[in-house]
Amino acid sequence: MPGFADQYGIEYGLPEADEIWRGRARTFAQETLAANAQRLDREGRFSRRIVAALGEAGLIGAGLSEPTGGGASTLAACAIAEEIGAVDGSARGFLAVQAGLVLAPLSTFANDTLRERWVPGLIAGTSIGACCLTEPGAGSDLGAIATTITEEGDEVVIRGEKVWITNGGVADILLVFGTVDTKARTRGLECYAVPADTEGVHTEPMPGNELGHRASDHARVVFKDVRVPKTNRIGGERSGFSIAMFGLEDGRLNVASGAVGVHRACLEQSIRFARSRRQFGRRIGDFQQVGATLADMDVELRAARLLVHQAARLKDRGLDNAHAVSAAKLYATEAALRAATNAIQLHGSRGYNDELPLERHYRDVIALTIYEGTSNVQRVILSRNLLGKDEGRGE
Numbered sequence: 001m002p003g004f005a006d007q008y009g010i011e012y013g014l015p016e017a018d019e020i021w022r023g024r025a026r027t028f029a030q031e032t033l034a035a036n037a038q039r040l041d042r043e044g045r046f047s048r049r050i051v052a053a054l055g056e057a058g059l060i061g062a063g064l065s066e067p068t069g070g071g072a073s074t075l076a077a078c079a080i081a082e083e084i085g086a087v088d089g090s091a092r093g094f095l096a097v098q099a100g101l102v103l104a105p106l107s108t109f110a111n112d113t114l115r116e117r118w119v120p121g122l123i124a125g126t127s128i129g130a131c132c133l134t135e136p137g138a139g140s141d142l143g144a145i146a147t148t149i150t151e152e153g154d155e156v157v158i159r160g161e162k163v164w165i166t167n168g169g170v171a172d173i174l175l176v177f178g179t180v181d182t183k184a185r186t187r188g189l190e191c192y193a194v195p196a197d198t199e200g201v202h203t204e205p206m207p208g209n210e211l212g213h214r215a216s217d218h219a220r221v222v223f224k225d226v227r228v229p230k231t232n233r234i235g236g237e238r239s240g241f242s243i244a245m246f247g248l249e250d251g252r253l254n255v256a257s258g259a260v261g262v263h264r265a266c267l268e269q270s271i272r273f274a275r276s277r278r279q280f281g282r283r284i285g286d287f288q289q290v291g292a293t294l295a296d297m298d299v300e301l302r303a304a305r306l307l308v309h310q311a312a313r314l315k316d317r318g319l320d321n322a323h324a325v326s327a328a329k330l331y332a333t334e335a336a337l338r339a340a341t342n343a344i345q346l347h348g349s350r351g352y353n354d355e356l357p358l359e360r361h362y363r364d365v366i367a368l369t370i371y372e373g374t375s376n377v378q379r380v381i382l383s384r385n386l387l388g389k390d391e392g393r394g395e
């Protein structure tokens with residue numbers, strides 16, 4: 001069956017080189033992910049084979065510069081995330097962490113030894129990375145991170161607890177954020193690369209059954225007197241917050257692109273159903289209320305994709321895109337959640353079980369409005385940028 005883009009002539013407007021990446025990701029999603037996504041979700045199983053296949057297809061390191069990475073533009077990386085996200089939210093979530101939160105900072109800020117040791121395997125999908133920011137007492141508020149980093153000779157000692165760490169239980173390398181000065185909040189943060197087999201690293205699955213992303217690995221990771229060389233620091237002294245923001249900007253754009261993919265999948269399936277399902281002697285799509293829902297889903301999809309592409313194009317032109325990334329993440333993830341809800345309503349009872357992937361998309365997409373900065377946090381960033389500093393404060 002032709003895709004939505006082919007059937008309805010959506011203009012992606014991608015340059016030829018980016019279109020090649022999009023096509024490659026689309027083929028991969030349809031040939032490798034589509035056959036497994038529903039089963040892995042039902043089994044709640046993380047698949048290393050999918051990771052290796054993503055690496056083999058060149059999709060993990062696509063956005064990193066050549067010769068190590070694929071040299072694709074940010075726009076192409078977004079198109080890849082959209083295609084993967086349209087089929088498999090767990091695989092797209094893996095990609096956001098491995099490419100955005102781990103590879104981007106590691107390949108940009110780590111020393112040569114760390115880069116040579118870890119980057120090729122992470123790109124190939126033979127190694128797995130995780131990014132450890134969140135703690136029981138520090139979610140949106142990274143200044144509250146309580147994991148401590150203490151210098152001892154040529155080493156640092158890391159002590160603390162991280163939760164909700166994607167890939168945490170399967171990772172080979174962990175990027176761990178801790179503080180060297182608990183009173184300094186974000187200005188005291190540093191980031192260290194910690195091999196997962198280092199003595200004192202303990203991981204266990206998050207307790208409870210998760211709503212979505214069931215084919216992902218989410219772990220609690222405890223660091224008990226974990227020693228690594230000082231040279232394992234990523235970036236400079238007390239640069240942890242800017243390293244986190246660097247990774248999160250990449251990751252947030254990946255999440256927003258994945259949301260566009262979910263949205264598109266929900267709309268495509270809804271159009272198919274609205275054309276074929278008949279009630280009261282006609283196609284349900286011909287009832288004005290159903291048609292209007294489809295029209296709204298279409299407009300919101302186009303708007304979300306434009307926001308994502310605008311943020312990507314700014315980065316590709318070397319311009320600051322932080323505000324645009326927050327706008328894209330906020331809008332695209334919330335629009336995708338509305339689209340998933342509408343798609344299930346529109347399918348009636350047929351949307352309510354896992355014969356179709358809609359209920360999986362619905363369960364998966366909620367997390368996109370939470371991780372890598374909740375919707376409220378994106379609103380905080382946007383409004384803070386709009387208002388600027390309060391010059392009259394303290395008067």
Ligand SMILES: Cc1cc2nc3c(=O)[nH]c(=O)nc-3n(C[C@H](O)[C@H](O)[C@H](O)COP(=O)(O)OP(=O)(O)OC[C@H]3O[C@@H](n4cnc5c(N)ncnc54)[C@H](O)[C@@H]3O)c2cc1C
Nearest residue numbers: 131132133134139140164165166367370371372373374376
């Ligand atoms: C599936 C999944 C995967 C994840 N993967 C990772 C990972 O790989 N690595 C990692 O480090 N973390 C990960 N996380 C954690 C995720 O980043 C946090 O859940 C997220 O940052 C929010 O933190 P919190 O859950 O502690 O919520 P809190 O920060 O406690 O927020 C609770 C509520 O308060 C609101 N709130 C908080 N502060 C403000 C404010 N200033 N203004 C307005 N509202 C506010 C929030 O929007 C939210 O609605 C993952 C989470 C999930 C669900």
